[in-house]
Amino acid sequence: MFEIDLTLNEPFRLESGEVLDEVKLRATVYGRLNEDKSNAVLVFHALTGSSRIGDWWNGLMCNGCALDTSENAFICVNYLGSSYGSTSASALKKRRQKGGKAELPIITTRDIVRTNVLLLEHLGVKKLKSVIGGSVGGMLSLQLAVDFPELAEHCVSIAATPLSAMGLALNHLQRQAIRRNDLELARKIAVVSYKSPRKFGERFGRNPNRNGEDPKRRRDDRFDVGGYLDHQGDLFRNRFEIESYDLITKAMDLFDLTDADISRVRARVSFVGISSDWLFPAADVRALRDRFVRRGVEARYHEIESEDGHDAFLSDLAATSRVLRHVLGEPDEEMTVASYVAHRRGLGQLRGCYKVL
Amino acid sequence: MFEIDLTLNEPFRLESGEVLDEVKLRATVYGRLNEDKSNAVLVFHALTGSSRIGDWWNGLMCNGCALDTSENAFICVNYLGSSYGSTSASALKKRRQKGGKAELPIITTRDIVRTNVLLLEHLGVKKLKSVIGGSVGGMLSLQLAVDFPELAEHCVSIAATPLSAMGLALNHLQRQAIRRNDLELARKIAVVSYKSPRKFGERFGRNPNRNGEDPKRRRDDRFDVGGYLDHQGDLFRNRFEIESYDLITKAMDLFDLTDADISRVRARVSFVGISSDWLFPAADVRALRDRFVRRGVEARYHEIESEDGHDAFLSDLAATSRVLRHVLGEPDEEMTVASYVAHRRGLGQLRGCYKVL
Numbered sequence: 001m002f003e004i005d006l007t008l009n010e011p012f013r014l015e016s017g018e019v020l021d022e023v024k025l026r027a028t029v030y031g032r033l034n035e036d037k038s039n040a041v042l043v044f045h046a047l048t049g050s051s052r053i054g055d056w057w058n059g060l061m062c063n064g065c066a067l068d069t070s071e072n073a074f075i076c077v078n079y080l081g082s083s084y085g086s087t088s089a090s091a092l093k094k095r096r097q098k099g100g101k102a103e104l105p106i107i108t109t110r111d112i113v114r115t116n117v118l119l120l121e122h123l124g125v126k127k128l129k130s131v132i133g134g135s136v137g138g139m140l141s142l143q144l145a146v147d148f149p150e151l152a153e154h155c156v157s158i159a160a161t162p163l164s165a166m167g168l169a170l171n172h173l174q175r176q177a178i179r180r181n182d183l184e185l186a187r188k189i190a191v192v193s194y195k196s197p198r199k200f201g202e203r204f205g206r207n208p209n210r211n212g213e214d215p216k217r218r219r220d221d222r223f224d225v226g227g228y229l230d231h232q233g234d235l236f237r238n239r240f241e242i243e244s245y246d247l248i249t250k251a252m253d254l255f256d257l258t259d260a261d262i263s264r265v266r267a268r269v270s271f272v273g274i275s276s277d278w279l280f281p282a283a284d285v286r287a288l289r290d291r292f293v294r295r296g297v298e299a300r301y302h303e304i305e306s307e308d309g310h311d312a313f314l315s316d317l318a319a320t321s322r323v324l325r326h327v328l329g330e331p332d333e334e335m336t337v338a339s340y341v342a343h344r345r346g347l348g349q350l351r352g353c354y355k356v357l
Numbered sequence: 358m359f360e361i362d363l364t365l366n367e368p369f370r371l372e373s374g375e376v377l378d379e380v381k382l383r384a385t386v387y388g389r390l391n392e393d394k395s396n397a398v399l400v401f402h403a404l405t406g407s408s409r410i411g412d413w414w415n416g417l418m419c420n421g422c423a424l425d426t427s428e429n430a431f432i433c434v435n436y437l438g439s440s441y442g443s444t445s446a447s448a449l450k451k452r453r454q455k456g457g458k459a460e461l462p463i464i465t466t467r468d469i470v471r472t473n474v475l476l477l478e479h480l481g482v483k484k485l486k487s488v489i490g491g492s493v494g495g496m497l498s499l500q501l502a503v504d505f506p507e508l509a510e511h512c513v514s515i516a517a518t519p520l521s522a523m524g525l526a527l528n529h530l531q532r533q534a535i536r537r538n539d540l541e542l543a544r545k546i547a548v549v550s551y552k553s554p555r556k557f558g559e560r561f562g563r564n565p566n567r568n569g570e571d572p573k574r575r576r577d578d579r580f581d582v583g584g585y586l587d588h589q590g591d592l593f594r595n596r597f598e599i600e601s602y603d604l605i606t607k608a609m610d611l612f613d614l615t616d617a618d619i620s621r622v623r624a625r626v627s628f629v630g631i632s633s634d635w636l637f638p639a640a641d642v643r644a645l646r647d648r649f650v651r652r653g654v655e656a657r658y659h660e661i662e663s664e665d666g667h668d669a670f671l672s673d674l675a676a677t678s679r680v681l682r683h684v685l686g687e688p689d690e691e692m693t694v695a696s697y698v699a700h701r702r703g704l705g706q707l708r709g710c711y712k713v714l
Contacts, residue, residue, distance in 0.1 A: 016574075103576060104576060106573075106574075106576060163563070164554055164557070164558050164563075165554070165557035165560070165562055165563065165581075165582045166549070166552075166558070168561075168563065168582050168583065169557060169582045169583065169586060170549065172579065172580070172582065172583035172586060173542065173545055173586070176542055176545070177534075177542065180539060180542075182537060185530065185533055185534065188530055188533070189530060189546065192523070192526050192527065192530065197521055197523040197638065200521070200522035201522045201523070203522070204522040204525075206519065206521075206525065206613060216463075217373075219461060222529065223522075223529070225522045225523075225525050225526045226526065226529035229526060229529060229530070250576065253572060254572065254573055256563060278554065278635065281554065
């Protein structure tokens with residue numbers, strides 16, 4: 001793998017009309033771009049991810065994996081306004097201070113897609129074999145297929161639709177927690193929406209917190225699921241900017257698709273739902289596929305069978321790998337699961353792979 | 358109807374071992390207790406309800422309604438620690454101040470049931486035809502059947518089980534919002550859990566807030582569902598004590614049923630699930646019924662078919678009335694819906710009824 005830090009050499013006009021004087025982009029490339037740059041796959045990370053695909057799809061992307069680095073070059077660009085190397089939300093806010101009260105700009109999925117396209121231009125990539133992403137990354141894959149119809153042959157959108165009223169409600173509550181400077185609570189609300197009730201039940205049940213707290217005896221002692229959520233909140237505080245969270249959830253809110261948008265799509269589209277997802281229900285993903293088909297797009301629906309909820313595309317890698325192999329046209333299903341299991345067991349079989357990257 | 362303010366004439370020992378010097382109870386009775394007090398039905402209100410059943414089951418309880426005041430006397434006691442007339446949580450906290458740092462006591466569903474039984478003793482009621490409640494009220498109905506096996510002939514528990522890990526998680530987040538003195542946010546998290554995604558979708562979709570806000574143009578402008586949630590938060594702040602919310606959600610957390618508990622039950626039990634409830638999924642309610650049956654209890658399962666989510670037992674009165682009539686053995690189903698509709702249309706047909714109460 002190698003990393004790119006690119007500073008755009010001209011001002012960047014946002015969809016809102018506002019112009020950003022300077023935009024920096026951090027990108028990571030896994031595998032090798034071939035001579036004619038015809039083997040590029042663009043990957044969009046999720047809300048709190050980075051351009052380092054290997055950090056969050058470890059086990060899905062390697063030599064021989066569903067995302068096969070022996071054949072393709074996988075490119076991921078950290079979102080404009082995220083916290084991992086591209087111009088961050090807090091930097092954007094600071095620069096707007098001069099006009100009086102500092103406020104974040106509105107960045108849209110359109111804007112983020114355009115920064116990705118500029119990065120591809122820098123690499124000399126004019127055509128993508130695929131564009132792939134999950135959750136907000138799935139929104140961005142679709143946005144790219146709408147805004148740059150000739151760019152990608154194949155668009156894979158996992159667990160994503162325009163946000164439903166329930167999704168908008170949950171983002172609203174998270175941003176209200178942020179207004180109180182409580183990024184941890186925002187994250188915890190999000191984590192609840194990413195998991196399935198069944199998974200929570202299996203993992204935590206009604207057990208008291210494993211550190212020995214006793215909720216029956218002390219008011220503030222927690223059940224195990226409470227301890228887990230607090231831990232997730234604490235981890236998050238140290239790895240993500242509150243302004244980035246604010247900015248990207250707003251971009252998610254605004255992502256929408258009109259029939260005219262859909263009619264512009266030329267890519268073949270693979271929609272992937274997750275059976276236990278209640279934030280982006282599988283039925284909604286399937287319904288979106290139907291809208292694409294009605295507008296003449298070649299679109300198919302696939303499903304990740306998993307109890308992990310919305311998170312499954314990041315946590316249930318065996319199930320996700322199986323579906324991605326199928327979607328990307330790889331016949332050898334068994335190997336994934338076996339190699340994934342080997343990896344999980346720490347047998348080192350895949351470790352070597354990762355070192356090559 | 359008439360209201361009772363009762364001050365217990367002796368100290369009240371909580372399940373925690375702590376003794377409360379003074380306990381006041383506010384109760385409301387609808388209909389008339391007959392000579393031998395054999396027509397009493399005890400109703401438990403929900404988390405934020407009051408003893409005034411008519412305020413929240415308006416249309417379910419009247420002369421000829423599913424809860425028929427021409428035959429039965431319906432008794433409801435405001436929870437110990439609630440905000441509507443019984444000793445409130447803030448009063449409990451204030452009194453504990455003397456020992457140093459003020460902290461709420463732990464009140465359990467057992468404690469609340471016992472205060473209800475003391476109120477029944479005051480009225481001379483030794484036997485209940487039924488005990489009925491939804492949500493935390495459904496937990497309390499079951500708790501009464503466990504702790505006072507001879508008291509009620511029939512127990513009706515609507516949309517209630519011991520809280521799942523997901524339910525515990527949501528209560529945890531709500532109490533964390535409370536620690537920041539943000540009762541509104543706690544309420545909004547709760548409201549999201551009470552509604553079904555489909556209902557939210559139908560009602561709000563992706564519409565901008567109806568007051569004319571434009572989320573595409575301004576960062577803090579809301580979608581309609583956000584405006585709705587904020588309104589719910591504002592209403593709640595003015596009608597409920599933050600300490601009561603803290604205290605009762607903790608009681609919900611701790612409610613649980615061992616097999617030994619279930620074996621003590623002598624009442625016939627009617628479990629009622631709600632088809633679109635994701636806080637207390639219908640499948641979980643049915644599974645709890647199965648546990649009761651396995652322990653030799655006469656228990657049946659019924660379902661409210663509604664898209665309203667957990668709230669359906671309070672919001673979808675037509676569907677709830679139909680099920681309650683069936684459960685309580687009333688044959689005339691059509692009348693309910695008709696009279697309910699008449700009432701909703703403001704035709705006044707039922708208004709007279711309420712005046713009699």
